[in-house]
Amino acid sequence: MSSRFQRITPFLWFDHQAEEAANFYVSVFENSRIVTTTRYNAESAAASGRPEGSLMTAAFELDGQSFVALDGGPIFRFNEAVSLVVNCHSQDEVDYYWSKLSQGGDEKAQQCGWLKDRYGLSWQVIPVEMIEMLSHSDPAKVSKMTDAMMKMKKIDLNMLRKAMA
Numbered sequence: 337m338s339s340r341f342q343r344i345t346p347f348l349w350f351d352h353q354a355e356e357a358a359n360f361y362v363s364v365f366e367n368s369r370i371v372t373t374t375r376y377n378a379e380s381a382a383a384s385g386r387p388e389g390s391l392m393t394a395a396f397e398l399d400g401q402s403f404v405a406l407d408g409g410p411i412f413r414f415n416e417a418v419s420l421v422v423n424c425h426s427q428d429e430v431d432y433y434w435s436k437l438s439q440g441g442d443e444k445a446q447q448c449g450w451l452k453d454r455y456g457l458s459w460q461v462i463p464v465e466m467i468e469m470l471s472h473s474d475p476a477k478v479s480k481m482t483d484a485m486m487k488m489k490k491i492d493l494n495m496l497r498k499a500m501a
Contacts, residue, residue, distance in 0.1 A: 423462060431490070
């Protein structure tokens with residue numbers, strides 16, 4: 337993995353699925369790994385109400401990006417105010433990440449490339465070409481493309497290209 341210093345690390349709060357989620361995410365993304373785990377000791381278990389010896393945190397990397405997952409209990413839940421963006425270079429990548437991350441997730445939360453995974457975490461599976469299309473100099477083309485995108489769950493690059501033509 338990278339020796340680059342990462343100043344900001346997303347810290348994800350789970351009820352009791354942090355280890356399962358970290359292992360799942362590592363299985364989806366290449367160049368990924370679990371870095372370290374910590375367990376609740378007697379003192380931290382007593383303070384948090386979590387079982388002694390259970391996972392407290394899992395530090396992991398997804399394609400070189402560091403994350404930490406915490407089993408903190410049911411106090412906080414994910415919501416759509418924060419999402420993780422997966423930038424894709426092709427429709428094949430969009431299809432792959434969409435298929436993996438949406439499996440077991442909330443189908444009602446799928447719109448315009450956004451999905452919610454089985455743990456409640458929101459993701460945006462976005463082809464970089466779509467971002468370029470949104471920056472096009474012709475506002476009429478952008479409007480047509482945006483209209484097509486708004487009707488999609490998973491992004492379909494061919495449909496966006498047709499809308500731009």
